[in-house]
Amino acid sequence: MRIAMLTNNxxxxxxxxxxxxxRQAKALRELGHEVMIFAPDYGDTEEEEGVIRCRIRKRRMANGMVYPRLFNPETESAFRREKFDCIHVHQPVYMGNMALYLGRKYHIPIIYTYHTRYEDYLHYLPVFREEEKAGAIRRLLIRAARERVIPWYMRWFTNRCDTVLAPTKGMKRDILLNGTSSLVEVFPTGLDEGFFEEHKEAAIAVRKQYGKDKKYLFCTVSRLEEEKNLFFLLKGMKKLKEEGMESFRLLLIGEGSLKGGLEKTAAKWGLEDCVTFTGNIPNEELPAYLQASDLFLFSSKSETQGIVIQEALASGCPVIAIRANGVEDTIEDGCNGYLAKEDVQEWCMKIWKALEGPGRGKMREEAKKSVSGYRNLALAAREEQIYTNCIEAKWKEETAGEREHAAVSFSRLFKIT
Structure with missing residues (x-):
């Protein structure tokens, strides 16, 4: 089948x-399908087979995300030339609006993946920044946007899609509770085989480079942005040090607009010798960092799935995470990691327990087992079936509509005669 994937980033x-x-496109292509990705043109982007770049607006978000044009000629032109069997869209605005338009125009099904809790990302829009400094009326408007406008819009959008894919069971529950009546399927992001494979020599090299004389090596992978709650993570490192755990190092892997502030805070709290900011690491090298680490620390509360959590588990690295939707579906407390409230004392207690508790060795084994069903090709086969079901349902809907139209026309003709 021919699949069009539309994305804002x-x-x-x-x-x-x-x-x-x-990952989805790669696995689907391996199964013999044609996948065309419609994505923003960042200006200096190299051409890539199977990707059509679309024009964007000049203004960008603080984290580097761009604003695609609401209706772009590149996508429209490709749909006129090609015959796609279905549209898989990954955001509800911009490319999402384009997907609804194209789906109606060409009578093809729309599948939407609910990747993001948009109510947790309002701070990227200028009008919603510095909420704590806002006046009473502005705070009221921000609250209304978070609690009413966004849920209303997401309900409106999802009900115009043929199928909605939720990364976890918890997200499916929330989507349905918000009033979505379209079919909702649980479908997580798959993992490359590289995360399940052993990278012993590379992991030893990472441990030697960063662990040095430290007893424990922790890591986290994240965009360094407000919604990832990373200052809480630093508070946890400060608390561990105060409680006598001097011999550890945290690798903070990623880039973002808060990097400078996080570095200053780490220095202010005397964590220079305990926290290392590595910057971005190529995805193919990430398994070695995860396998070299004793624990993966995760502080975000805004995830729908948390792909990096599954990557850590597949690499045999237990996870300590804040208890939140999107995380609770993956971490089994005391089995493949621990969940804690957003409380520094409890968070640190769970870290101590994971490191010094009796089930430490078994926890690494359980981590790998818990995500064995997340392999990319296996999930792609299921995605293929979801697409097929959507296409068949759309065809039946269109055929039924044509039959009904023909019956009405015949009835009118009979009455006239």
Whole structure:
């Protein structure tokens, strides 16, 4: 089948959605399908087979994301030339609006993946920044946007899609509770085989480079942005040090607009010898960093799935995470990691427990087992079936509509005669 994937962000932007799209497209192509990705043109983007770049607006978000044009000629032109069997869209605005338009125009089904909790990302829009400094009326408007406008819009958008894919069971529950009546399927992002494979020599090299004389090596992978709650992570490192755990190092892997502030805070709290900012690491090298680490620390509360959590588990690295939707579906407390409230004391207690508790060795084994069903090709086969079901349902709907129209026309003709 021929699949059109529409997205507001893609490589070279680093994030969970671009990774998810790239993996899905790769696996579907391996199964023999044609996948065309429609993604923003960042200006200096190299041409890539199977990717059509679309024009964007000049203004960009603080984290480097761009604003695609609401209706772009590149996508429209490709749909006139090609015959796509279905559209898989990854955001509900911009490319999302384009997907609804194209789906109606060419009578093809629309599948939407609910990647993001948009109510947690309002701070990227200028009008919603510095909420704590806003006046009473502005705070009221921000609250209304978060609690009413966004849920209303997401309900409106999802009900115009043929199928909605939720990364976790918890997200499916929330989507349905918000009033979505379209079919909702649980479908997580798949993992490349590289995360399940052993990278012993590379992991030893990482441990030697960063662990040095430290007893424990932790890591986290994240965009360094407000919604990832990374200052809480630093508070946890400060608390561990105060409690006597001097011999550890945290690798903070990623880039973002908060990097400078995080570095200053780490220095202010005396964590220079305990926290290392590595910058971005190529995805193919990431398994070695995860396998070299004793624990993966995760502080975000805004995830729908948390791809990096699954990557850590597949690499045999137990996870300590804040208890939140999107995380609770993956971490089994005391089995493949630990969940904690957003409380520094409890968070640190769970870290101590994971490191010094009796089930430490078994936890690494359980981590790998818990995500064995997330392999990319296996999920692509299921995605193929979801697409097929959508296409068949659309065909039946169109055929039924044509039959009904023909019956009405015949009835009118009979009455006239």
């Amino acid at each position: 893609y490589k070279p932007f680093v994030g969970g959605v671009p990774i998810s799209i790239e």
